[in-house]
């Protein structure tokens with residue numbers, strides 16, 4: 001066995017109470033870190049999931065309409081008509097192909113989207129028709145896992161609508177639904193499936209139809225009003241948006257720009273949790289350092305003896321550093337277990353109205369590794385001062401002042 | 403010419419910075435291999451100070467300290483530490499065992515001091531050293547649970563386990579009753595005879611001093627006598 005380890009372990013064993021005390025201190029610190037982090041991650045994940053469940057990460061739209069000089073009645077009428085009509089992205093097929101090949105883009109879905117009316121019997125509801133290529137769209141917004149009735153298909157003038165809208169209109173799978181555009185054009189659709197995206201806005205308003213059908217309804221022959229993107233790297237959305245904006249001159253909006261408040265909330269939450277954790281670490285470090293300093297003072301004479309027996313300053317330093325490190329590792333193991341138990345318990349105890357968990361508790365290995373690394377480093381750093389103090393002891397004085 | 407394990411040449415030691423007190427005023431002293439030397443003198447005369455300098459735990463203000471042919475002021479702290487591990491054993495008045503270690507581990511630490519790892523061989527040799535002082539059955543004992551005499555015997559085993567050329571003992575029997583003191587002295591004398599290990603023993607006990615090869619007397623930081631006594635009386 002290594003002599004340094006042997007001595008460190010023996011001294012820790014000898015100072016049972018002190019060892020127990022500082023190990024519990026570290027454990028408490030790690031518990032707080034694990035618990036807080038898993039809670040914060042859980043909160044972030046659930047908020048993002050709620051927000052991005054019905055939102056593309058990046059949306060590309062036609063460039064802002066520039067005001068044109070008005071040349072006469074006829075022209076005015078034409079311009080007004082254009083403004084009312086949904087505008088299309090020029091050359092969207094080429095753009096789509098380019099986006100498919102773009103690095104950092106997982107899926108791209110062109111859509112013809114516009115507000116229309118849904119009419120059923122006497123009821124009329126303002127809705128948003130989304131004409132999409134369904135297998136592309138389903139890769140941007142996860143519909144497949146959220147179908148509650150019927151099938152996810154829009155072939156042959158089919159439509160897939162939200163459960164909210166279905167309730168309001170009193171329609172279900174197999175019923176027919178009339179959509180009426182602003183210019184009066186209307187088309188009949190068969191309701192093929194119902195989805196529940198867990199978001200009222202989408203559930204109450206979206207009507208998904210085939211791209212061609214929407215193009216006809218909206219008089220958008222061959223055009224699309226937006227291209228929606230999904231990315232594997234969520235937080236790279238704004239960078240990609242900026243890149244695309246510069247390259248295409250189109251209006252490109254990332255989910256980050258569309259949800260600045262959410263982002264600010266998440267960031268301030270993360271930073272307040274970081275501040276709490278930093279103070280916890282500081283308190284733990286001070287605890288370890290003060291207990292070890294006391295241990296060094298109590299053992300001054302013994303340290304002097306070890307030096308007289310021929311142990312180097314380096315060895316004495318290492319023995320006390322190791323104690324700090326070992327306490328850090330021990331506390332990490334204890335604290336990881338405790339923190340995980342606490343987080344899981346909390347996740348089970350705090351539930352929403354339906355009894356499901358309010359927050360998904362996210363416990364990833366990375367979190368434990370980080371917390372343990374931080375705790376061990378804290379132990380080592382905290383032991384630095386006592387260790388140097390021990391190594392600097394003058395053996396003659398230490399032995400004399402027994 | 404005998405081969406000295408220790409030589410002091412004009413050693414001066416001062417303490418303090420603002421108020422400087424000279425404790426040793428030029429000590430010259432030699433100890434040959436296998437010699438058994440007593441150092442006596444009144445309290446405060448500087449005996450422990452000499453022992454600390456000889457033990458390489460402290461450095462002289464002026465003069466030279468030679469241990470096994472090496473001059474202490476030419477060595478840095480690690481050099482002194484290594485020389486200490488190699489050539490010196492210590493026995494202090496209050497035994498000074500490490501409470502966190504068992505009796506056997508205390509002895510073993512002398513062997514492990516300058517080694518990276520503990521070995522079976524070290525374990526064997528420390529048991530052997532404890533056997534020599536009659537404590538083989540206490541190898542796993544907490545030293546705090548041993549009697550004063552037993553603790554001092556463990557300390558002697560620890561000082562001897564490396565077979566150092568020189569053992570320094572600061573009042574090794576000062577804290578013990580007469581009978582136990584006699585046992586400890588006899589033990590050290592036997593080791594000296596059998597293994598040729600030199601001893602420098604600080605003592606206040608004249609009955610111990612008179613049975614040493616030689617007595618060095620220090621008064622007020624000066625050596626006043628270097629008489630040679632003819633071995634222990636039988």
Ligand SMILES: Nc1ncnc2c1ncn2[C@@H]1O[C@H](COP(=O)(O)OP(=O)(O)OP(=O)(O)O)[C@@H](O)[C@H]1O
Pocket residue numbers: 397417418425443444445446447448449450451452
């Ligand atoms: N580190 C120190 N700082 C200041 N003064 C010291 C120091 N060490 C020793 N002295 C002084 O040096 C003198 C000699 O001390 P030393 O301990 O060597 O005496 P001693 O002969 O061993 O006495 P005793 O028989 O009582 O053990 C004393 O006056 C003591 O106060």
Ligand SMILES: [Mg+2]
Pocket residue numbers: 449450451572
């Ligand atoms: Mg003394």
